Amino acid sequence: MSDHATMHAIARLVPEGSRVLDLGCGDGALLDHLIRQRGCSGYGIEIDDANVLACVRRGVNVIQLNLDEGLAMFADNSFDVVLQIDTLPHLRNAEVMLRETARVGRSGIVAFPNFAHWPNRLSVLRGRMPVTRRLPYQWYDTPNIRVGTYKDFEVLAGKNQLRILDAFGLEDGREVRWLPNALAGTAVFRFERD
Numbered sequence: 591m592s593d594h595a596t597m598h599a600i601a602r603l604v605p606e607g608s609r610v611l612d613l614g615c616g617d618g619a620l621l622d623h624l625i626r627q628r629g630c631s632g633y634g635i636e637i638d639d640a641n642v643l644a645c646v647r648r649g650v651n652v653i654q655l656n657l658d659e660g661l662a663m664f665a666d667n668s669f670d671v672v673l674q675i676d677t678l679p680h681l682r683n684a685e686v687m688l689r690e691t692a693r694v695g696r697s698g699i700v701a702f703p704n705f706a707h708w709p710n711r712l713s714v715l716r717g718r719m720p721v722t723r724r725l726p727y728q729w730y731d732t733p734n735i736r737v738g739t740y741k742d743f744e745v746l747a748g749k750n751q752l753r754i755l756d757a758f759g760l761e762d763g764r765e766v767r768w769l770p771n772a773l774a775g776t777a778v779f780r781f782e783r784d
Contacts, residue, residue: 672697706741
């Protein structure tokens, strides 16, 4: 997630002073922003060597870990907020990691490319997989293991006894609350255990 407007929209969901765990934190930009601008503390989890180094250079606490191995090192309710920003599509065990997010955090925030966004639908109608700013890869070389939609996450949350506290789409850094499944390239959910 490199778009600053998107980062700020997601950061606003994190209460000031929260203890945060950022799963798949990339170069640590979001966690660094939360620490500096919102008085948060916490850790990032990242597997990529270059991103781990970028986190260290930023002064962000980072643990190098493959998320497919789980979060057993963290006790229940260890964090106020657990973030999964653009992480779910890359995980083999996305549902398990969603439950782990709810276990180790009092609340969770998930954001991912919304496959049901209208340009993606149009591309599929034309017989091609979409290639967009949010889904920038050809179908044969994407790092995404799966794609999902805004509505798909609502169903997954219900199946896993997660209560959605807030949900909206993001398009060009703007919140989309009317028809987000069709009009937003990014789906954003804040949730807690039921």
